[in-house]
Every structure is written in structure tokens, then in C-alpha cells.
Amino acid sequence: MNLVTIDEIHAAAKRVAGVALRTPLLPQLWASPAKLWLKPENLQQIGAFKVRGAYNAIAALDEKTREKGVVAYSSGNHAQAVAFAAKQFGVPAVIVVPDVTPRIKVEATASHGAEVVEVPIGQRESAAHAIAEERGLTLIPPFDHRNVIAGQGTAGLEIAEDLPDVEVVLIPISGGGLASGIGTAIRALAPNAKIFGVEPELAADTAEGLKAGHRVDWPVEKRARTIADGLRSQPSELTFAHLQVVLDGMLTVTEEEIREAVRVLARRAGLIAEPSGAVSTAAFLFHADQLPDGKTVAVVSGGNLDPSALGELLG
Template identity: 80%
Template sequence: MRLVTIDDIRTAAGRIAGTAIRTPLLEQQWADQGPLWLKAENLQGIGAFKIRGAYNAVAALPEPARQRGVVAYSSGNHAQAAAVAAKRFGIPAVIVVPDSTPRVKVEATAAHGAEVVEVPIGERESAAYALAEERGLTLIPPFDHPDVIAGQGTIGLEIAEDLPDVEVVLIPVSGGGLASGIGTAIRALCPDAKVFGVEPELAADTAEGLRTGSRVDWPVDDRARTIADGLRSQPSELTFAHLREVLDGVVTVSEDEIRAAVRVLATRAHLVAEPSGATAAAAYLFHREQLPVGRTVAVVSGGNIDPALLASILG
């Protein structure tokens, strides 16, 4: 199995330039548990990091395949990313989402011109494969693809360029594409830095898998319990192979800690983060004893939170 390299990530950076925003690395003066910077991927045009991997994967397709169109499955943010990438290239896009996806994400995906198909959460992947075969579309998966991983890795490239002496990098983990890509870049460019994944306790399949040495399968209903709707997937063979190579460990955070991190990011950092995007900050806020001391970057992976949920968390 070939793993993504720093050269793949540099190639991806060239492809996505002008489409994905180079997001700021924001030093937090309020942070009292050690130096903290936030990589604000919630400021991407679609509100999340996913545009990087989706656009890179679509841009890398041979022209005939790209013109036939693409299909993707997602809990929301990859859905928007694939829709935007397809729109940029003027090609058809069909997006399969769980019927539990927050409406704000479904509506945003449809607004970009994609056809949205809602199915039960356990059927989204099989439905996407069926549509790909039926309509001759190319599947752009949310994480299980080298070009998607390389696109997400451009975040790590930017962190290394903006803070070359970074010592700790905290990254949300779901399907593992984000942590695989960022971790690959940090390992290559900042080899002394420690890289940690962060998962909800209610969807901690990666933590268990790395602890036991092999990928594990948590039931969909178990993973669906967490408020972090973007972190309900689990790694593929490809991403798990990357995670084994690039992560120094995984920190798990509780539902209350995730909610508290959303509040802190909103009131202290002035950033709107969805629960999934706040998990890395939650690790910094509540689990410093599990982490090395030093200059820390927490990736705020997305900000597409339902307004009613945000109001309830802040209230």
C-alpha cells in the first residue's frame, strides 16, 4: 500500500491554490495552559477544510472521467466540498448524505447546484457506489483516497511554513483523511513535533484500533451518539495505515468537553466552530496532562453548526 508523501501534498497545494483559502494560524493570548495557535479551517468558503481534498481529487481526474461527473457521500462538509469542486469545473455532482445530516449542511450542498440524495446513515456509502455504477460517475470519497489525503495535507504544509517550531499538533479524527494528510506533512517538515488525533469518547474507534494494533469496527448506531456529527466515520485500511505512521497518540474528549470548547472558541477566540471542529481545542483545554508541553496548534476543522444548536450551547 503506497502512502501519501510530502511531494504529493506539494502537488496538491499547487492544484488548490486560488480555490481553497490559506487560512490563518491564530495565536491565542487567552490560552493559559501553554502557547496555543488555532488553524482556522472554519474560515474556508464552505466553512470547513474539506474543500482541499475534494477539489484536489476532482482536479486530478482525467478529463473524460471528470466531464462525466462525480458522486460523493458525506455527513455534510465533504458534500459541500464536492459540490463546490464540481461547480468550479462545470460538471454534474450527486451527493449522498445521511438523513440525519444537519439541515444547514444539506441546504448549503444543494445551493451549490448538486443533486442531494438522503439515505439512512448506514447506507450512504453503498448508495454512492450504486449511483456511480448506474450513471458512470467517478466516486470522490470523503477520506479513502490518496488525492483527498494529499489535499487535506496542505493544512500541515501551511502550519509548518507559518510556525516551523511547532511542537504539538492536535487534529480531529473521523475517517482519518485529515490527520493522515496533516500528519504526513508535519512528519516531513517538522520531525520533532508530536502529532495527536482527537476523537469523541462516543466514537473512539481509532483510539481503540491504534491501542490494539488493528483497525476496529464500531457499530454505526454507537458512533452516531456523539454531537460531533462530522466525526462519526471510521478509518479505512488506507487512512489507518497512515495514522499508524504519523500519530503519536489519540486523545478522547467527552460530549460536555466538546460543548465547552465550542463555547470557548466562540467567546474567547471569536470563532464559530461546529462540535467536530472544536474537538482539538477540547483536548488542549481539558487533557493537557496527556499532551507534551510546548507550542501547540489545534485544528478548527469546521464551523457549519446549526444555529439552534449553537444557541443552545451558548445559552
């Protein structure tokens, strides 16, 4: 399969410059003697890394196609990202979300002027395809798209530039677009680094699939058990092919480990992370024995969390 290249990621970086925030690497002294840096993608304007891929994909469209508008399906963060990006270009956006999506994400998506359509969780993709066909809109998928993957990879460029001797990179895994992009960039620019994907135990289809050597299907009801609502998707053929090449391993974390990571990030790092964004930190906190020693970057992929849910988690 033809995989995304570092040149495509460099091209994406030029497109998203000035729109996607160049998030810093934050050293964590509380993690001493281990060396940990956090990549706080929760600080993006829409609260998650997804703005990188969404904006790059829309920017790469020809003007005539873009003007007709776009449609996307998402559990929340990609929804906000596409709505935000479409607003920057002044084009219409329709976003299909599961009816179990946290209200903070639904409201934020609507605030960017997008039309939000709520459907049962198992119908979001088919509904988005139907709307695209009916209205002549361009579908911007959450991960199964070269330009989306390349856009997410710009975070990897920044990691390699800011910490050239990085030794371990921890990345949350859902559909696999973020890890595909970051992994491609790190492989090209920091080839000695070890790259690990992190999943909730309750949605560990990627870990099982990589071990088996092929994609495996977990029913949506099974994946929906995890508190990490942004990590309930499964890789596509495209992203799985990337993950097979760029990942050195997979780690899984428990629900309580995820909750504790949210608390640690809030209390020790001063970062509000949604459960999905905290899994890489959970892997560092609870599974260091499965990781190489060395300079470690944990990607905090998002921070869109209902205040009530945050209060519950912090106790």
C-alpha cells in the same frame, strides 16, 4: 502499504491554490501561559477543510472523466466540498447524505447545484457506489483516496511554514483523511513535532484500534451518539495505515468537553466551530496533562452549525 508522500501534498498545494483559503495560524493570548495557535479551517468558503481534498481529487481527474460528473457520500462537510468543487469545474455532482444530516449542511450542498440524495445513515456508501455505477460517475470518497488525503495535507504544509518550530499538533479524527494528510506533511517538515489525534469518547474506534494494532469496528448506532456529527466515520485501511505511522498518540474527549470547547472558541477566539471542529481545542483545554509542553496548534476543522444548535450550545 504505499503511503501518500510529501511530494503528492506539494502537488496538491499547487492545484488548490486560489480555491482553498490559506488559513492563518491565530495565536490565543487567553491560553497563556500555554502557547496555543488555532488553525481555523472553519473559515474556508464551504466552512470546513474538506474543500482541500475534494478539489484536489477532482482537479487530478483527466478532463474526459471529470466531465461525466462525480458522486460523493458524506455527513455534510465533504458533501459541500464536492458540490462546491464540481461547480468550479462546471461538472455535475450527486451527493448522498444520511437523513440525519443537519439541514444547514444539506441546504448548503444543494445551493452549489448538486443533486442531494438522502438515505439512512448506514446506507450512504453503498448508495453512492450504486449511483456511480448506474450513471458512469466518478466516486470521490471523503477520506479513502490518495488525492483526498494529499489535499487535506496542504493544511499541514501551511502549519509547518507558518510555525516551523511547532511542537504539538492536535487534529480531529473521523475517517482519518485530515490527520493522515496533515501528519504526513508535519512528519516531513517539522519532524520534532508530536502529533495527536482527537476523537469523542462516544466514537473512539480509532483510539481503540491504534491501541490494539488493527482497525476495530464500532456499529454506526454507537458512533452516532456523539454530538460531533462529522466524526462518526471510521478509518479505512489506507488512512489507518497512515495514522499508525504519523500519530504519536490519541486523546478522547467527552460530550460536555466538546460543548465547552465550542463555547470557548466562540467567546474567547471569536470563531464559530461545529462540535466536530472543536474537539482538538477540547483536548487542549481538558487534557493538557496528557500532552507535551510547547507550541501547540489545534486544528478547528469546521464551523457548519445550525444557528439553533449554536444558540443552544452557547446558552
